[in-house]
Every structure is written in C-alpha cells, then in structure tokens.
Amino acid sequence: MTKKIQKRDAEASKRSIVLSAIKLFSTRGYAGTSMDELAKECGLNKAMIFYYFKNKKGLYEAVMEEILQEIYKAITQKISSSTSAEVQLETFIKTYGTFACSHPYLPALLLKELSDSGAVLPQQLFKSMRKLFGLFSDILRRGEKEGVFKKSMPMVLYFMVIGSLNLIVTTKPLRQKAAKLDDIELDTCSECEIEDISNYVTSNILLVLKPFYKE
Amino acid sequence: MTKKIQKRDAEASKRSIVLSAIKLFSTRGYAGTSMDELAKECGLNKAMIFYYFKNKKGLYEAVMEEILQEIYKAITQKISSSTSAEVQLETFIKTYGTFACSHPYLPALLLKELSDSGAVLPQQLFKSMRKLFGLFSDILRRGEKEGVFKKSMPMVLYFMVIGSLNLIVTTKPLRQKAAKLDDIELDTCSECEIEDISNYVTSNILLVLKPFYKE
Amino acid sequence: MTKKIQKRDAEASKRSIVLSAIKLFSTRGYAGTSMDELAKECGLNKAMIFYYFKNKKGLYEAVMEEILQEIYKAITQKISSSTSAEVQLETFIKTYGTFACSHPYLPALLLKELSDSGAVLPQQLFKSMRKLFGLFSDILRRGEKEGVFKKSMPMVLYFMVIGSLNLIVTTKPLRQKAAKLDDIELDTCSECEIEDISNYVTSNILLVLKPFYKE
Amino acid sequence: MTKKIQKRDAEASKRSIVLSAIKLFSTRGYAGTSMDELAKECGLNKAMIFYYFKNKKGLYEAVMEEILQEIYKAITQKISSSTSAEVQLETFIKTYGTFACSHPYLPALLLKELSDSGAVLPQQLFKSMRKLFGLFSDILRRGEKEGVFKKSMPMVLYFMVIGSLNLIVTTKPLRQKAAKLDDIELDTCSECEIEDISNYVTSNILLVLKPFYKE
DNA sequence: CATGAATGAGAGTTCATTCAT
DNA sequence: AATGAATGAACTCTCATTCAT
Numbered sequence: 084m085t086k087k088i089q090k091r092d093a094e095a096s097k098r099s100i101v102l103s104a105i106k107l108f109s110t111r112g113y114a115g116t117s118m119d120e121l122a123k124e125c126g127l128n129k130a131m132i133f134y135y136f137k138n139k140k141g142l143y144e145a146v147m148e149e150i151l152q153e154i155y156k157a158i159t160q161k162i163s164s165s166t167s168a169e170v171q172l173e174t175f176i177k178t179y180g181t182f183a184c185s186h187p188y189l190p191a192l193l194l195k196e197l198s199d200s201g202a203v204l205p206q207q208l209f210k211s212m213r214k215l216f217g218l219f220s221d222i223l224r225r226g227e228k229e230g231v232f233k234k235s236m237p238m239v240l241y242f243m244v245i246g247s248l249n250l251i252v253t254t255k256p257l258r259q260k261a262a263k264l265d266d267i268e269l270d271t272c273s274e275c276e277i278e279d280i281s282n283y284v285t286s287n288i289l290l291v292l293k294p295f296y297k298e
Numbered sequence: 299m300t301k302k303i304q305k306r307d308a309e310a311s312k313r314s315i316v317l318s319a320i321k322l323f324s325t326r327g328y329a330g331t332s333m334d335e336l337a338k339e340c341g342l343n344k345a346m347i348f349y350y351f352k353n354k355k356g357l358y359e360a361v362m363e364e365i366l367q368e369i370y371k372a373i374t375q376k377i378s379s380s381t382s383a384e385v386q387l388e389t390f391i392k393t394y395g396t397f398a399c400s401h402p403y404l405p406a407l408l409l410k411e412l413s414d415s416g417a418v419l420p421q422q423l424f425k426s427m428r429k430l431f432g433l434f435s436d437i438l439r440r441g442e443k444e445g446v447f448k449k450s451m452p453m454v455l456y457f458m459v460i461g462s463l464n465l466i467v468t469t470k471p472l473r474q475k476a477a478k479l480d481d482i483e484l485d486t487c488s489e490c491e492i493e494d495i496s497n498y499v500t501s502n503i504l505l506v507l508k509p510f511y512k513e
Numbered sequence: 514m515t516k517k518i519q520k521r522d523a524e525a526s527k528r529s530i531v532l533s534a535i536k537l538f539s540t541r542g543y544a545g546t547s548m549d550e551l552a553k554e555c556g557l558n559k560a561m562i563f564y565y566f567k568n569k570k571g572l573y574e575a576v577m578e579e580i581l582q583e584i585y586k587a588i589t590q591k592i593s594s595s596t597s598a599e600v601q602l603e604t605f606i607k608t609y610g611t612f613a614c615s616h617p618y619l620p621a622l623l624l625k626e627l628s629d630s631g632a633v634l635p636q637q638l639f640k641s642m643r644k645l646f647g648l649f650s651d652i653l654r655r656g657e658k659e660g661v662f663k664k665s666m667p668m669v670l671y672f673m674v675i676g677s678l679n680l681i682v683t684t685k686p687l688r689q690k691a692a693k694l695d696d697i698e699l700d701t702c703s704e705c706e707i708e709d710i711s712n713y714v715t716s717n718i719l720l721v722l723k724p725f726y727k728e
Numbered sequence: 729m730t731k732k733i734q735k736r737d738a739e740a741s742k743r744s745i746v747l748s749a750i751k752l753f754s755t756r757g758y759a760g761t762s763m764d765e766l767a768k769e770c771g772l773n774k775a776m777i778f779y780y781f782k783n784k785k786g787l788y789e790a791v792m793e794e795i796l797q798e799i800y801k802a803i804t805q806k807i808s809s810s811t812s813a814e815v816q817l818e819t820f821i822k823t824y825g826t827f828a829c830s831h832p833y834l835p836a837l838l839l840k841e842l843s844d845s846g847a848v849l850p851q852q853l854f855k856s857m858r859k860l861f862g863l864f865s866d867i868l869r870r871g872e873k874e875g876v877f878k879k880s881m882p883m884v885l886y887f888m889v890i891g892s893l894n895l896i897v898t899t900k901p902l903r904q905k906a907a908k909l910d911d912i913e914l915d916t917c918s919e920c921e922i923e924d925i926s927n928y929v930t931s932n933i934l935l936v937l938k939p940f941y942k943e
Numbered sequence: 944c945a946t947g948a949a950t951g952a953g954a955g956t957t958c959a960t961t962c963a964t
Numbered sequence: 965a966a967t968g969a970a971t972g973a974a975c976t977c978t979c980a981t982t983c984a985t
Contacts, residue, residue: 110414191414194412197465200469200470202325209475238490257427283451
C-alpha cells in the first residue's frame with residue numbers, strides 16, 4: 084500500500100541506481116565515473132550498487148542494455164505504422180533525432196563507446212549496434228528492391244545519420260558558447276531545433292537515395 | 299655543445315611522451331590512461347612527464363593541440379593548390395579521410411572529446427574545432443557566393459562528414475568482427491577502403507550542395 | 514504440533530549452519546571465511562546466522578565447542594572399555610588418528626587455533642584443550658603410578674602425538690603432490706594409511722614410556 | 729654518509745615492511761592482516777607496500793621465503809660441523825627448537841600454512857618444506873646406511889619433531905595462563921625451557937631410532 | 944522462523960603528484 | 965635532465981551486521 088515510499092523497494096532502488104548511472108556514465112565516461120559519487124547521486128549506500136549489479140562493468144552493461152533497448156523500441160514502434168520505405172526512413176531518422184535530443188545521454192554514451200570500438204563492452208555493443216543498424220539497412224534494402232531507392236552504402240549512410248545527429252546533440256553547449264564568444268562570423272547552428280536538423284538530414288539522405296528528389 | 303645535446307634530448311623526450319600519450323589517450327581515454335602506464339610506454343621516468351607538462355590535463359591539452367594542428371596543416375596544405383570551392387571541398391573530405399585512417403587516434407580522441415562537449419578541454423577544443431570547421435564553412439560559403447553551391451547548413455554537413463568518417467575508422471575492428479560472426483546478411487562495409495568511403499561521402503555531400511550533380 | 518515442527522526446523526537450520534561453518538572455517542580460516550559464502554553454502558539466509566548465533570565469533574565458538582566435544586566423546590567412549598594405562602594410551606592415539614582422518618576439519622582448526630595461542634577463542638579453547646590433554650595426562654600419570662610407565666613430560670608427548678597426527682592429515686594433499694612431482698627421492702609417506710601412522714606413533718610413544726618395549 | 733637515516737633508503741624501507749609483515753602475518757594470519765595496519769606498523773605509506781611488493785600475496789611470499797631460508801641456513805650451518813648422523817640429528821632438533829623459540833613467528837606461520845596445506849602458497853611451501861624435510865630425511869637415511877639408526881618413517885618422525893616444538897612455542901602464553909588459573913593439577917610445562925624440551929624430544933627420537941639407547 | 948534490503952566501515956589496490964638526490 | 969622513493973587521496977569492492985517485513 085505504501086509501496087511508493089522508496090525505502091526497501093528493490094525495483095525502485097535498482098531503477099534509481101541505473102538512472103544515476105546513466106547520468107554519470109554519459110557525462111564522465113566509464114573510467115571517469117566513481118562508484119562513491121554514484122552512490123551519493125542516487126542516495127543509496129555504495130554497497131547496494133554491488134548488491135544489485137555484480138560490479139562496475141555489470142552496471143555499465145545494464146545501463147547500455149537499457150538505453151539501447153529504449154531507442155530500438157521507440158523506433159520500431161513508430162516505423163510500424165507505415166510500409167513505405169521512404170516514410171520509414173524518414174521516421175527512423177526523425178525518431179532517432181528527437182529521442183537523442185530528449186535523452187541526450189544516448190549520443191554521449193554511444194559516441195564514447197563507438198570511439199574505441201566498444202573497449203568496455205565489445206560483445207554487447209556489437210549486438211545492439213547490429214540490431215539498430217539492421218533496421219536501417221533493411222529499410223534501404225527494401226526500398227532498393229521496390230525500385231524507390233538507388234543502390235547505396237548503408238553503413239556509411241547510417242554513420243552519416245547517427246554521426247551528425249549525435250554530434251549535434253552532444254556539442255550543443257559547445258556550439259552555444261561558440262555563438263556567444265565568437266568574433267568571427269560562423270554559423271554553429273546554435274539556435275537550431277532538432278526537428279529542423281532531422282528534416283535537413285532526412286532530405287539530404289533522400290537526395291542521395293532518390294535522384295531528382297525535390298526537397 | 300653539451301647544451302645542445304641536452305636540448306635535443308629534452309625535445310626528444312618530450313616528443314616521446316607526447317607520442318605515447320596520443321596512443322594511450324586515444325585507446326583508453328583520458329580517465330582510463332594512467333601516468334604509470336604512460337611512463338612505461340615511453341620509457342621515461344614518471345616524474346619527467348610532470349617535469350615537461352605541468353600535470354595530466356596539461357599533457358592532454360598538448361596532445362590535442364598537436365593532433366588538431368596536424369590535421370589542420372594537412373588539409374590547408376592540400377587545399378591551397380586549388381581555388382575551386384568544389385575541388386576544395388572534395389580535397390577537404392578526402393584528406394580528412396585518409397588522415398583519419400592513417401592516424402586513427404584522431405577520430406578516437408575527437409569523438410571522445412565531442413561526446414562530452416569538451417568537458418576536459420573546453421577552451422582548447424573550442425578554438426581548434428572552430429578553426430577546422432571554419433575552413434569547411436568558408437569553402438561552402440564561397441561556393442555559395444560563387445553560385446556553385448546551394449544554400450546549406452554547414453554545421454550539419456560538417457558533422458555528417460566527420461561523423462561518418464570518424465565512425466568508419468573507429469568502428470573498423472567492430473565491423474570486421476561483425477562480418478565474420480554474422481549469421482544475418484548485413485553489409486558492414488568491413489572490407490571498404492577509406493578512399494571509396496571518402497569518395498562516397500564526397501559525392502553525397504556534393505549531391506546535396508549541387509542539385510542535378512552527376513556522380 | 515506446529516511448534517514441534519518449527520523447533521525441529523530450527524534445530525535443523527542451526528545444525529546446517531554449524532556444519533557449513535565447520536567446513537569453511539577449517540578450509541579458509543576464521544578471517545578468510547565470509548558470512549555471505551557461509552549463507553550460500555548452508556542454503557539459508559545470511560540473517561539467520563545472526564539470528565541463531567550472536568555474531569561471527571559466537572558461531573566460531575559454537576563450532577569449536579562442537580568438534581572438541583565430538584573428539585572428546587569419541588575418545589572417552591573407546592577408552593572406557595579398558596583399565597590398562599598402556600591399552601588406554603594406545604586407544605587414545607589410534608582413536609585420535611582415525612577421527613582426525615575422517616573429520617579432517619579437526620586438525621585444520623586445531624592447528625590454526627593453537628598456532629596463535631587461541632587469539633580468537635582464548636577461554637573456550639583453553640577449557641576444551643585442557644580437557645583433552647587432561648585425559649592424556651591422566652593416563653600417563655596412572656601408568657606411572659602403576660609402574661608400567663616411566664616418568665615423562667606429558668605435555669611434550671601430547672604435542673608429539675597430536676602434532677604429528679594433525680600434520681599428517683592436513684598435509685596430505687601437499688605430500689601427494691610432492692610425491693608426484695618430485696625429482697629427488699624423498700619419501701613423503703604419501704600412500705600411508707592413517708592406521709599405520711597411528712600404530713607407528715603409538716609404538717614410538719610406548720618406546721619412550723616403556724624402556725625395552727618390543728614393538 | 730647519513731645513510732642510516734631511514735628516509736629514501738629503499739633497502740631499509742623494504743626491510744621494515746617485511747619485518748612488520750612477519751609480525752602481523754604470524755599473529756593475525758594472512759587474511760586477518762590488513763595492509764592499513766601493516767602500513768601503520770612499519771611507519772610507511774600504504775602505497776609503498778605495493779611499490780615494493782606487487783600485492784599482498786607477493787609480500788606474504790617474500791615473508792615466507794625469508795623466514796624459511798633463515799631457519800634452513802641456521803640448521804645447515806650448525807650441522808656442517810659434524811659428520812655423525814646421530815650428532816647431526818641432535819643438532820637439527822636443538823637448532824630448530826632454539827630458533828623457533830627466538831623467532832616465534834616461524835612456528836606460528838608454519839603451522840598456519842601447513843594447517844591448510846598451503847592454501848595461500850602451495851608451490852612455495854611445497855619447495856621449502858621439501859628442502860627442510862630433505863635435510864632431516866637425509867640424516868636418517870645416512871644413519872640407517874651406516875647402521876647406527878633403525879629403519880624408520882622419516883615423515884612421521886619429522887612431524888613429531890617440528891609438530892611438538894612448534895606447538896610448544898605457539899602455546900606458551902596459553903600454557904602459562906593455564907598454569908595460573910588451573911584448579912586441576914595438570915602439568916602444562918609452563919616453566920620449561922626450550923633447551924629441556926629440545927633435549928627431551930631429541931632423546932625420544934633417538935630412543936625410537938636406536939634401540940637400547942641410554943638417555 | 945525466515946527473507947531481502949540496507950548500511951558503514953574497511954578491505955586491497957591504483958592514482959596523480961611531489962620530493963630528494 | 966633524470967631517477968626512484970614517497971605520499972594522500974581515491975578507487976573498486978567486500979565485510980559483518982542490522983532492519984523491516
């Protein structure tokens with residue numbers, strides 16, 4: 084009845100650890116995150132982290148699992164409402180963009196992991212990356228089969244999409260700072276909305292896939 | 299004479315430290331790299347690192363400075379031989395690609411830095427990043443002025459370029475592993491040469507900038 | 514009736530804790546044994562250990578009490594069937610040997626305890642040790658009085674007996690390994706049966722106590 | 729010149745660590761000894777222990793190596809002055825006794841290690857034990873060959889010797905306490921000198937090896 | 944009687960950094 | 965310029981023990 088009181092609620096405690104871990108791992112990185120700090124952040128005793136997750140790496144795995152499943156679910160859900168390859172591609176990119184923007188830890192963690200080929204989590208990253216990229220790749224392949232898309236290099240296009248979107252999200256503070264201090268005239272897109280950027284990326288990719296495509 | 303030799307030794311030692319630091323920082327990240335390990339790697343005493351660089355952060359700054367200047371120099375040099383915006387853009391992308399491929403620490407470090415908005419190196423990264431992006435942006439702007447390029451969002455295009463190229467480089471081991479183990483048919487571009495990819499990226503960007511562009 | 518079942522369960526649980534504790538304490542030592550591991554070993558919740566025994570030390574005391582009583586009971590029982598000092602001494606040694614061999618935790622724990630003068634368990638060990646040694650000493654004294662034994666140093670003889678028997682038991686794996694790997698010819702008694710050793714020790718002690726004793 | 733000042737003297741620091749380690753390991757055991765306490769005890773920073781010895785186990789190894797070599801050296805030195813098996817055996821036992829008494833950490837550590845078959849240091853213990861026992865065994869074998877000793881079980885005799893001597897040393901405080909409090913008449917040899925005990929053990933062993941031996 | 948959640952203290956170990964030579 | 969010795973703080977992780985149910 085008084086279930087909502089956090090104390091002695093295993094699920095809530097575990098959740099609170101994961102949430103704090105997401106925050107810290109995404110800002111300070113794996114090695115840069117300390118379990119002491121994490122414990123303080125989530126308001127639980129440090130030992131509880133090891134009670135629920137066998138060790139630091141185990142927690143990191145759980146965190147990555149969590150967020151990669153989230154984005155995967157978000158995208159598949161949205162995509163399912165259409166069968167057109169073109170619409171699905173558009174949905175993929177836009178959903179990824181808005182999700183990344185509202186869950187900025189995803190780009191931070193993903194870029195960090197991908198920047199050293201999954202040094203911490205090779206197996207895990209590998210599987211999750213494949214799953215998400217598989218989705219993207221399938222859309223392109225189907226479009227190709229149906230004659231609406233040109234032949235392409237899916238891996239490169241995928242990296243153009245998630246590379247740009249992730250970087251746009253993670254560099255936001257940097258770009259805003261740049262805009263203020265800048266003596267040189269340099270448009271760092273500091274005021275751009277994620278929707279505009281997703282749209283721009285989408286139309287760029289479609290330009291590549293569909294010759295004579297009108298934006 | 300003795301002095302000169304000492305000075306040469308000093309320069310050599312400093313150089314050796316930076317080189318080892320590049321290697322370690324790019325593979326293990328900032329927090330993941332220990333000064334002990336670094337000292338072992340470069341064959342010098344640990345105290346020498348602090349003799350030449352005030353502290354770990356100072357060394358990291360020197361490392362970033364170094365590699366960002368390198369890539370900047372490489373690109374400006376190549377670009378200077380032409381005045382056509384189109385050729386310059388092509389040169390920018392391809393030079394970046396080949397440089398990233400032959401100096402794979404660049405993508406690793408850059409992505410790591412950009413993935414947390416330069417938490418370690420705000421000021422430094424900021425300036426160097428701006429310089430490189432400034433180069434890219436200038437080309438686009440000039441092309442636009444000359445009527446050969448359409449209006450665009452330079453920041454996004456820049457991220458599409460360096461995002462994809464960097465990811466292609468850093469994920470190479472991952473993608474090759476994926477190619478071997480994979481049960482599903484999934485083209486991870488595991489055998490692609492960087493030249494092909496740079497070409498593909500270039501033509502994609504030109505498709506965006508120049509409507510009706512023939513690849 | 515419900516009560517009785519509960520009580521039986523309680524007894525059974527307590528017993529199961531003690532048994533697991535004997536196993537772990539004797540192999541890993543007092544400090545080396547963790548309550549977590551112990552709980553896992555005995556299949557009960559960790560808190561139950563503290564429910565039945567006030568703390569780790571309390572459990573250790575109970576364990577020692579238990580096994581010292583066991584060996585004491587085993588010996589007194591066997592001894593009672595004879596009144597001859599010589600036969601009783603023989604029975605003491607042989608019973609100790611076979612018991613130690615079939616309950617190898619006894620030597621392990623006893624040697625550990627005696628090796629730091631009962632730092633963990635002064636009072637407890639003290640009393641139990643005295644009881645067992647008292648038995649041995651009584652036999653010698655009576656034999657002396659009856660003129661069948663020479664005057665001796667009971668404490669030293671006692672240590673010669675239990676020292677050798679305990680060591681033979683605890684070093685068994687070590688000695689067997691030695692036998693296999695050994696390049697040098699060295700008889701480590703790796704195949705000896707405890708009966709033979711007990712016999713040998715017995716006859717040695719009798720040789721000391723009874724001059725001109727024929728083995 | 730001011731070499732004797734402890735600071736910045738590696739050899740002295742290492743020595744001080746080993747000495748403190750001997751003290752703590754022998755009283756509290758391996759698992760029971762904490763590196764914090766050890767650092768406090770030897771007056772050095774905790775990190776220095778890991779600077780000189782790679783880890784706790786490494787330090788323990790060094791400690792065991794040290795003391796086992798000491799006793800081995802002490803015995804071989806004394807033994808070398810005679811060629812008679814009988815005298816050598818006597819010297820072995822007495823030297824072991826006096827050494828054990830003046831370096832009481834030896835019995836404590838040896839019994840602890842032997843009581844779980846070298847759980848911490850199997851390989852090391854194995855070699856050192858073999859060396860020392862080899863010495864003992866050789867004497868017996870030679871005596872046998874020369875016709876002065878009867879056939880025997882060297883391993884058992886060895887354990888009777890070191891078992892009793894070690895226990896006499898480690899139980900000294902216990903036995904003295906027993907003597908004071910005791911209501912029962914029980915001779916715990918609380919006032920015995922190690923020489924008397926060594927003599928007694930020696931003559932007992934000789935009684936076993938030499939029938940009709942007069943003490 | 945029994946459990947899982949929670950804790951504070953301390954474990955071993957590594958860290959970046961400085962000092963003395 | 966260069967080294968090895970030294971340090972204190974921080975690290976990940978485990979401990980014995982208790983609380984709430």
